[in-house]
Amino acid sequence: xxxxxxxxxxxxxxxYREQPVLWDVDLEVPEGVLMAIVGPNGAGKTxxxxxxxxxxxxxxxxxxxxxxxxxxxxxLVAYVPQRGTVDWDFPTSVLDVVMMGxxxxxxxxxxxxxxxxxxxxAALEMVGMEDLAHRQISQLSGGQQQRVFLARALVQDARxxxxxEPFQGVDARTERAIVGVLQELRxxxxxxxxxxxxLQTVPEYFDWVTLLNVRRIAAGPVDEVFTEENLRLTYxxxxxxxxxxxxxxxxxxxxxxxxxxxxxxxxxxxxxxSHGNPAG
Amino acid sequence: MDLLFQLFQDYTLRxxxxxxxxxxxxxxxxxxxxxxxxxxxxxxAISHAALPGIVLAFLLTGSKSTLVLxxxxxxxxxxxxxxxxxxxxxxRVPEDSALGIVLSVFFGFGxxxxxxxxxxxxxxxxxxxxxxxxxxxxxxERDVIxxxxxxxxxxxxxxxxxxxxxxxxxxxxxxxxxxFPMRVIDVLLTTMLVLAIxxxxxxxxxxxxxxxxxxxxxxxxxWTHGLGRMVVLSAxxxxxxxxxxxxxxxxxxxxxxxxxxxxxxxxxxxxSLLFAPARGVAWRALERRRRRREIREDxxxxxxxxxxxxxxxxxHAHPADVLVAMRPGVGVEGSLDALAEHGYAxxxxxxxxxxxxxGRTHARDLLxxxxxxx
Numbered sequence: 040x041x042x043x044x045x046x047x048x049x050x051x052x053x054x055y056r057e058q059p060v061l062w063d064v065d066l067e068v069p070e071g072v073l074m075a076i077v078g079p080n081g082a083g084k085t086x087x088x089x090x091x092x093x094x095x096x097x098x099x100x101x102x103x104x105x106x107x108x109x110x111x112x113x114x115l116v117a118y119v120p121q122r123g124t125v126d127w128d129f130p131t132s133v134l135d136v137v138m139m140g141x142x143x144x145x146x147x148x149x150x151x152x153x154x155x156x157x158x159x160x161a162a163l164e165m166v167g168m169e170d171l172a173h174r175q176i177s178q179l180s181g182g183q184q185q186r187v188f189l190a191r192a193l194v195q196d197a198r199x200x201x202x203x204e205p206f207q208g209v210d211a212r213t214e215r216a217i218v219g220v221l222q223e224l225r226x227x228x229x230x231x232x233x234x235x236x237x238l239q240t241v242p243e244y245f246d247w248v249t250l251l252n253v254r255r256i257a258a259g260p261v262d263e264v265f266t267e268e269n270l271r272l273t274y275x276x277x278x279x280x281x282x283x284x285x286x287x288x289x290x291x292x293x294x295x296x297x298x299x300x301x302x303x304x305x306x307x308x309x310x311x312x313s314h315g316n317p318a319g
Numbered sequence: 320m321d322l323l324f325q326l327f328q329d330y331t332l333r334x335x336x337x338x339x340x341x342x343x344x345x346x347x348x349x350x351x352x353x354x355x356x357x358x359x360x361x362x363x364a365i366s367h368a369a370l371p372g373i374v375l376a377f378l379l380t381g382s383k384s385t386l387v388l389x390x391x392x393x394x395x396x397x398x399x400x401x402x403x404x405x406x407x408x409x410x411r412v413p414e415d416s417a418l419g420i421v422l423s424v425f426f427g428f429g430x431x432x433x434x435x436x437x438x439x440x441x442x443x444x445x446x447x448x449x450x451x452x453x454x455x456x457x458x459x460e461r462d463v464i465x466x467x468x469x470x471x472x473x474x475x476x477x478x479x480x481x482x483x484x485x486x487x488x489x490x491x492x493x494x495x496x497x498x499f500p501m502r503v504i505d506v507l508l509t510t511m512l513v514l515a516i517x518x519x520x521x522x523x524x525x526x527x528x529x530x531x532x533x534x535x536x537x538x539x540x541x542w543t544h545g546l547g548r549m550v551v552l553s554a555x556x557x558x559x560x561x562x563x564x565x566x567x568x569x570x571x572x573x574x575x576x577x578x579x580x581x582x583x584x585x586x587x588x589x590x591s592l593l594f595a596p597a598r599g600v601a602w603r604a605l606e607r608r609r610r611r612r613e614i615r616e617d618x619x620x621x622x623x624x625x626x627x628x629x630x631x632x633x634x635h636a637h638p639a640d641v642l643v644a645m646r647p648g649v650g651v652e653g654s655l656d657a658l659a660e661h662g663y664a665x666x667x668x669x670x671x672x673x674x675x676x677x678g679r680t681h682a683r684d685l686l687x688x689x690x691x692x693x
Contacts, residue, residue: 092496118496125490129355130544139490142482143497150482175544191493 044106045070045199045230046091051100053086060086064100064255070198071228073221074247075235075261079274082252084234085121088201091232092118104199114143117197121204122184127176134159134172136187140194155194162190165223167216182213189220200224202233206240218244241265332569335455338463339565339580340558342519345470346528347535347557348477349515351550352508354536355488360415361400361509362532364422366516368399370429370525373450374436383446385462385521389469392517399425400509426525453524453577455565466518473511477550484508485546522565524577531557534584541595560584612657617685618646619654620663623674624682636671 048066052059061083068074076084089095091102093109104112117140137159138151145151163169166186171179179187185205192200205217221244224231235241241248241261248265250256250273257264257272353362369392376391377383399421406417436447449457477484486494487504495501512532519528535556539549564580593601622645626637643651655672658664663678674682 089492094492094495113496113498116496118493120490120493124492126355129489130540130546130549131485131489132545135546136489139486139493142486142494143499145482147483148479177544195497 043070044068045072045104046232047101047103047106048087048091049101049103051087051090051102052098053083053090053095053100054098055086059253061090061097062254064251066249066255066258068230068232068247070105070230071225072247073225073231073233073245074249075233075241075245076249076251077235077238077241077273078251078256082273084251085203087251088118088203088232088234091201092116114195115198117192117195117200119188119192119200119202119205121207122181122188127179127184129176131176132172133163133168133174133176133179133187136176137162137172137190137194140191143195158194158196159190162193165193165220166190167212180210182209185209186213186216189217193220198229200229200231200233202231204234204236206235206237238270331456332566334460334463335458335565335569336562338458338466339455339522339561339576341463341467341470341561342515342522343531343535343557343559343561343580344554345466345473345515345557346519346531346561347539347553347555348550349473349508349512350532350534350536350557351539351546351553352477352484352488353512353532354540355546355549358512359529359533360418361403362512362516363529364399364403364418364425365396365513366520366525366528366532367422367429368425369393369396369517369520370450371395371425371432372429373520373525374429374432374447377447378432378436385465388450388521389465389517392520393513395425396513396517397510400513429525449524450520451524451526452575453520453522453527453580454568455522455576456569458522462521466522469514469518473514476507476511480504480507488546519561522561522576523580524575527577527581530581530584531560534581534588535560538584538588538591541591541598556584556587560587612654615646615649615651616654616657616661618649619651620658620674620678620682621685622646623658623664623672624679624686627674627679636667636673639670639672642672 044067046066046068048064051061051064051066053061064083064087066087076087078084086095090097090100091104091109093102102109105115109116134156138155140162141151141155141158145155160169160172163172166189168183168186168190171183176184176187185207189202189205192202206214209217221231221233225246233245235245242265246261247259248261249258250264250269252273252275257269350362353359372391372393372395373388374391375395376387379391380387403414403417403421406412406421407414412420433448433451446457483494483499483504486497486499487501487508491501491505494504516528516532519531523531536549536553538556539553542552543549560580560583563583565576567583568574568576568579591599593599596602619642622642623637626641627635639652639655642655645651655664658678659666661677662675663681664672664674667673
């Protein structure tokens with residue numbers, strides 16, 4: 040970790056049909072950290088990522104990546120969307136999807152060739168999918184889909200990785216593979232920002248955390264800001280895992296889901312407002 | 320055979336065939352993207368919306384040259400598309416409603432104009448009404464040249480922007496994060512779709528042209544898992560449908576080309592939906608039946624194994640009636656015969672059955688697999 044900032048967000052405000060989704064959010068992500076964004080449904084986590092990527096134009100605010108506006112630094116940033124955002128019945132193969140990560144570097148008109156293929160195979164190896172390179176994407180499990188998206192971001196060879204719920208509904212093997220990749224990225228000095236739902240795994244997987252609920256509740260190193268009080272402020276008083284069974288054991292996938300559900304219940308109004316909008 | 324002979328001899332027929340095949344190839348190619356992007360209805364809206372453009376182009380220029388009319392159709396089609404995009408962008412009207420409204424308003428306006436033009440005391444307008452259902456027989460060599468050259472532009476765009484169009488169709492937002500101007504790529508692809516549609520209107524007609532966009536692509540999707548192969552196959556299906564429809568209507572006087580082309584395309588779709596491997600209905604039904612039969616056979620095999628286990632694994636024959644009683648109504652007798660065929664079981668005495676050595680091994684494998692799964 041260095042003192043330089045990978046991402047700097049100032050006064051970010053995003054509104055969707057007059058509803059504020061993010062309100063006056065400041066955020067500083069130091070280079071080389073793994074940061075989780077947590078918060079209830081409708082808190083604006085996805086919106087935050089999309090605003091950093093320029094996919095949503097904010098009502099106000101400034102976003103810097105490695106010290107310069109995002110538009111000048113696009114090559115430094117890779118994106119792992121929620122896997123439900125595409126049609127997995129699209130007629131294409133795993134290798135083909137991963138190679139899409141190189142399209143930006145290729146630019147207009149140029150076709151992917153041997154270099155792109157090699158890069159894609161290396162990325163697939165990193166996520167443990169090299170045997171499935173030629174598989175049709177319609178035949179993948181949810182966890183495999185997630186790893187394909189991760190591999191597609193890895194071939195971008197970026198310095199900052201923005202991931203939207205990379206652990207959502209994946210199998211244990213995929214979860215291990217993703218955690219392994221995150222650690223490799225950190226070791227290489229890269230920065231990862233991931234929307235995350237399973238609160239009990241935050242201390243284990245991440246070293247930095249932002250608690251978000253339309254406003255920024257807290258942000259900083261996990262051992263400083265990931266406190267019961269901050270979680271109560273974020274989730275509106277009901278945070279089951281702190282009082283419930285131990286955080287590290289048991290089935291994490293299910294734990295994450297139930298937490299998500301409680302988050303939804305604690306912020307029904309927010310969720311209703313966000314239904315079908317980019318904040319989801 | 321006679322038709323094929325005529326194709327080489329008859330100049331008119333050859334012109335018609337060439338034009339229809341060319342427009343089919345182009346609409347098949349661009350249709351593949353429309354279907355993958357779930358924009359089938361957009362094709363329908365564009366083709367219907369082209370009608371007022373055709374009539375207005377004639378009214379403004381007094382010309383019935385294909386290029387002028389196609390240009391009018393294209394402008395109207397593009398305007399309609401832009402209206403749909405704007406309406407869905409700024410209001411809460413869902414896209415299908417916007418498409419429906421634009422389609423009927425433009426088409427209605429086109430019909431009004433057409434009726435008006437037909438009442439003009441001037442004979443030059445004769446023939447504009449063939450744009451409704453299409454008339455391949457009216458194709459001249461210069462029309463085919465227009466179709467082929469505009470179509471070549473659309474095909475060239477697909478070839479050049481292959482990677483960009485794929486990105487747009489699969490994951491538009493990701494493409495935007497890579498720095499591609501996805502809206503520009505969208506407008507480009509949609510313009511090519513408009514081009515593919517308007518060059519077919521004279522032959523197929525505004526009412527049915529959308530079938531030439533959707534049907535070949537839907538059929539092609541059944542046969543393949545790669546975008547490249549799907550686009551090529553869709554072009555091929557479109558070409559075949561265009562060609563056979565145009566030939567059918569030319570050899571049977573009074574048959575409009577549009578319906579004939581659509582019937583040909585439909586036949587391709589039906590065959591594809593039924594018989595394509597992996598995705599076809601018939602293929603899947605066969606596969607399901609085969610699986611069910613295997614499951615039944617395995618079940619009977621395991622019953623036999625269980626009975627043998629109860630009797631200390633001795634080669635003790637068990638009457639078929641006992642097995643039938645264990646699984647009533649699932650065709651145990653047939654399964655036993657199948658097991659015998661595989662060498663897993665054999666008859667022993669009158670109505671008695673015994674597992675073979677292979678059968679016992681297979682049963683143990685099945686039990687192991689089941690344990691692994693749970």
